[in-house]
Amino acid sequence: MRKIWILTKRELRSFFNSLMAYILLVAFLGFSGFFTWISGSDVFMVGQASLQSFFGIAYWTLFFFIPGLTMGLLAEETRSGTIELLLTKPITDWQIVAGKFLSSWILIAIALLFTLPYYITVSTLGDIDHGAVISGYLGLLLMSGAYIAVGLFASSISKNQIVGFLLALLIGIFFHILFGILAGNASGIIGNILNYLSLSTHFESIARGVIDSKDLIYFFSIMALGLLGAEYSLTRRKF
């Protein structure tokens, strides 16, 4: 656990040293702020003291930003050869993957933390459902975790960052909308399976304030699968 934390710290520092973190924070806050407060179905249109519109927007902005954050995590290490340094130190492949995952998750959590003023502002406008806000944030965090794991796996496939980015988006788009659309067209067992696979179903149910173990299991399974896939790619290089 200590080793994972050492790796996480290094990764976070490198996010902040390489402008990556600042660009992500500014872009995320800019986009979500613009659409939450100024344009489209914003907070004022809805006429309710709720953050639902922000959660709806963050649901999409995070979907596009996370692959940008994760694309280089392993691809860049493979391209520059620094992966060889890591893998010949007394740490396991799993610790490397876990460290990278945690660092990105923490960065997203920091980005979400910066949106707390939205919450405070809206709560002064009217009666806000605190439970729904907390579960909305929880939903965003779980979704981010799932996409970071997917992105990490995509980044482990090739040494090209662009491949990592596109592959993460490609896998992500299935969970994000395609399974949902397909589920609408299918019926019976297949429909149910597709519906279960669709990330939006689970996100919406959590964002509504219903924290069901079924949804938690869903998110944690995607994270586990993504991380194990990335670990497998790292181990495979040995042969």
Add this chain to the structure above:
Amino acid sequence: MDIIVENLTKIYGSQHAVDDISFKVRTGEVLGFLGPNGAGKTTTMKAITSYLNPTKGNIRVGEFSVAEQAEEVRKNIGYLPEQNPLYPEMPVIDYLKFVAEIQGIEKSIIKARILEMVNICGLEGEKHKKIGELSKGYRQRVGLAQALIHDPDVLILDEPTAGLDPNQIIEIRELIKTIGREKTVLLSSHILAEVEATCDRILIINKGKIVADGSADELRKQAKGQEIIILTIEDADSNEVFDALKAISSVELVDKKDGNNRFEIQSRANESSRRAIFSMCVDNGWPLTEMTPVETKLEDIFRELTMN
């Protein structure tokens, strides 16, 4: 800690990158790994550091097996990979601290170790710069510092002096020699003079197989087999000298060189003609002004073993 490599084989597709090689590096020994590009040097080193799994064979570092106790092995190895990959955005000090922590060095002595490394590797003026801003020579020093920071018993250095200027090369060689007195060092290079200057023993590999193993002198002896001498005898008739030389029983070949009573003499295998030549000159009263044994150059041995 000894390194023991037994029957190491690594196959990529249908190509044998390393083909059934075995060798041992003893504690306190600096072993130089020589070979043309693509001979399998780097692959062997990667297998020892547990970065690659061998197709066949066993590697042991001290009492630990690389296949089964990789983590223990990694704790005891300092490794400088080829190309010396580093994180360009990290300052030198931060990077060394990171490596020290990863290696599990106790918190209380990390600072002291980093300072020691900065001193040994001559990074004093550069320690707060980002690695990406350093020149190649300084980056190489950072690579060495990270390999040495946990005071490992075994050092694996893949082309440690690549890209350095002559002064730096000499410094790094001295450093390796000093370190090599207590530790087990395996270094690769294709600069022959470097291997000769730093290493106690040389291993030449070609196409994945070991083709020579021994100290520089032993390799010379093996390759030479026959003694070659350059001789100058003044104030004598060159034909007379030529005939006299041919008459010596241990002489196999006599070659006249540029007319000036200079000869190249090749003796029969495992025999020396130097004494006989001297007495011949004394008997005939010829003034002998030069007798130079011709050393086989390591370059020649290398070419002979690796060209076919």
